[in-house]
Amino acid sequence: MRSGLSSDQPNLRPLHGLLLDLDGVVLVAGRLLPGSLEAIGRIRAAGLPMKFITNTTRRPRRRIVEGLTALGIGVSEEDVYTPATIAHDLFARxxxxxxxxxxxxxxxxxxxxxxxxxxxxxxxxxxxxxxxxxxxxxxxxxxxxxxxxxxxxxxxxxxxxxxxxxxxxxxxxxxxxxxxxxxxxLGKPSPNFFRTAVQGLGCAPENAAMIGDDAEADVGGAMSAGLMGVLVRSGKYRAGHEDRLARPPDLIADDLRAAVDILLG
Structure with missing residues (x-):
């Protein structure tokens, strides 16, 4: 069975944009997780606006973009949101x-x-x-x-x-x-971080979904900002992490590919 849901068939709102966490969802230790490249290709083929957001604070955005490009995921710096770039813009203002x-x-x-x-x-x-x-x-x-x-x-x-x-x-x-x-x-789970990324998608928060492996920072933060929260059982996820949330994720799936299958299905 490819996926597991948070309850019965999820009651998801219309989807107009998607935010993806990187570490633990798309890749681990610099290596693509199985099916993640295909899932991203399917999102792009569907014409769904997509941005990558990450809480990593050890690498500059330039190196993150270079790493994704080397793995076959062509992105620009405008496609990647990091806490450091949010901080830079805030401090400049x-x-x-x-x-x-x-x-x-x-x-x-x-x-x-x-x-x-x-x-x-x-x-x-x-x-x-x-x-x-x-x-x-x-x-x-x-x-x-x-x-x-x-x-x-x-x-x-x-x-x-x-x-x-x-x-x-x-x-x-x-x-x-x-x-x-x-x-x-400034980073996840700050609602403002998610709202800033959603502005880049060009849609309302209620019509955007966040896919992450961290129940609190990714999913809980996104839902607090009005987005749909999708938790994947990859990366740092451990059984029961979803129980830390005030309400269940909108969707739980085995991995990015399974989540995309359901969201675009």
Whole structure:
């Protein structure tokens, strides 16, 4: 049996646009998941507007696009939404200067921002570059009133060895606890992140669907923004993750191909 549904036959609204998560849905550890390339081809053949959104904060958008192109998924930078690019646009509008706790590779997505504006702390997944001195410096700035932004607040991610690893969320929560301040989350599950991506689709949120493997960040966040939430049992999904949500996903399927079969069927 190719797919499983969240209940009986799903009661889905008319679909005019589609958002796809990358890691865990389209690929894992840089390799395409079985059937994902065919599923994307079917979406494009149907003429359905599609954008890719990802919470990865270790790679700049340029490298994400290059990686997808190398795998046979031709995309432009305008087709890919990341927390760092959302942050760059926000900081440029507000005249903010970033104090970055991020992976060094991501810093290119913050080029061109003012150096003399109000300093704001930005936390992403710095990986092995999380250090006590840098986190303590961020804490002091937040404690003294600096704006506090998190590129993402995911608990964990599926690492290259096939095991779950710590994501940025635990470090963000630690800074929140220490400072008594709550971070403004720019990536998933922020409803504004999904709404920004839906604007790129050119349709209303209620007629867009988000396909992801993270029940909370992908599906719960999308449904909070008014989209249909589609959870796939690939990537970081583990049995029972959907039970963390306030209401069930609109659809649960085995993988991207199965989800697309149902959505376009």
């Amino acid at each position: 507000e005249g903010l200067s970033p104090f970055l706790i991020v992976h060094p590779d991501l810093k290119e997505d913050f080029i061109g921002l003012p150096a003399d504006g109000v300093e704001a702390v930005v936390v992403g997944d710095a990986g092995e570059f999380f250090t006590y001195p840098s986190l303590n410096q961020a804490f002091r700035k937040i404690h003294d009133g600096a704006p506090f932004y998190a590129l993402a607040k995911n608990r964990n991610f599926l690492d290259h060895d096939g095991e779950l690893s710590l994501d940025a969320g635990p470090f963000v929560v630690g800074l929140e606890y220490a400072s008594g301040r709550e971070a403004i989350v």
